[in-house]
Amino acid sequence: MAEAVGIGVSYKCGNVGRLVLRENGVKGVKMKDGSVYKVDTVLLATGAWTSEILSAMEDGLNVKEEERVERQITAAGFHRTAIRMVPEKLQQETLDAIVAKLFLNYVQRTPEYWRMCWDSVMPAQDQLVTKYPYSRLQNLYLAVGGSFQSWKFLPIIGEYVVNVLNGVGNGEEKDRRWAWKVEKPEGWGAHEKVVLRRDLSDLE
Numbered sequence: 422m423a424e425a426v427g428i429g430v431s432y433k434c435g436n437v438g439r440l441v442l443r444e445n446g447v448k449g450v451k452m453k454d455g456s457v458y459k460v461d462t463v464l465l466a467t468g469a470w471t472s473e474i475l476s477a478m479e480d481g482l483n484v485k486e487e488e489r490v491e492r493q494i495t496a497a498g499f500h501r502t503a504i505r506m507v508p509e510k511l512q513q514e515t516l517d518a519i520v521a522k523l524f525l526n527y528v529q530r531t532p533e534y535w536r537m538c539w540d541s542v543m544p545a546q547d548q549l550v551t552k553y554p555y556s557r558l559q560n561l562y563l564a565v566g567g568s569f570q571s572w573k574f575l576p577i578i579g580e581y582v583v584n585v586l587n588g589v590g591n592g593e594e595k596d597r598r599w600a601w602k603v604e605k606p607e608g609w610g611a612h613e614k615v616v617l618r619r620d621l622s623d624l625e
């Protein structure tokens with residue numbers, strides 16, 4: 422980021438509230454603090470929170486159910502518990518270097534906190550690097566969809582995203598795989614353990 426700022430990028434940090442629309446596209450981004458940025462182009466790289474921004478806009482535009490962003494990406498949660506180790510004890514256990522014994526110690530402890538870690542999951546676990554398809558929104562793009570495997574693409578994905586923004590694409594296969602899907606793809610992608618099995622509401 423420092424390098425980008427060094428060549429003239431203006432970098433602002435804040436919480437996006439909603440997109441402000443004009444006749445044929447997005448004219449601004451309204452922040453939760455009330456400020457508005459005027460835009461020529463918007464690229465959402467908002468991961469699992471993308472539908473939080475787009476759903477309200479889709480409601481306003483009466484976008485059909487089957488054409489909405491939630492048919493493309495699902496916010497998926499990964500559940501973690503954390504147990505804080507007493508450092509001396511951890512040192513001792515590490516010294517003991519008995520993995521099985523360490524594991525037993527873990528399960529006898531009460532987790533100190535619980536957290537859900539979110540990512541956006543595509544039906545076939547591809548990325549979604551594309552223009553938003555609704556014809557009224559000519560300047561809205563998405564770079565989302567990770568299926569818990571997109572962190573590793575950080576060093577290279579930017580070039581591909583810029584190609585989409587510039588309208589040159591990334592070749593037939595990538596453009597097809599990373600496109601907004603009209604039909605639900607068959608099967609799941611590379612990692613079966615990421616296949617979504619339950620809705621959060623099933624657990625409440």
Ligand SMILES: Cc1cc2nc3c(=O)[nH]c(=O)nc-3n(C[C@H](O)[C@H](O)[C@H](O)COP(=O)(O)OP(=O)(O)OC[C@H]3O[C@@H](n4cnc5c(N)ncnc54)[C@H](O)[C@@H]3O)c2cc1C
Pocket residue numbers: 435436437438466467468469470471474499538539540564565566567568569570571572573574
């Ligand atoms: C527990 C866990 C383990 C993982 N392990 C791996 C791994 O080993 N290898 C791997 O490759 N990938 C891994 N991943 C997946 C990887 O982290 C994601 O696929 C990747 O981060 C997705 O990138 P993204 O840019 O699409 O979304 P994110 O990284 O989620 O970024 C979205 C950003 O948008 C911001 N945002 C959202 N809404 C707003 C708003 N309204 N206003 C302003 N900002 C907003 C968020 O704060 C966030 O910074 C893991 C994920 C999790 C949760």
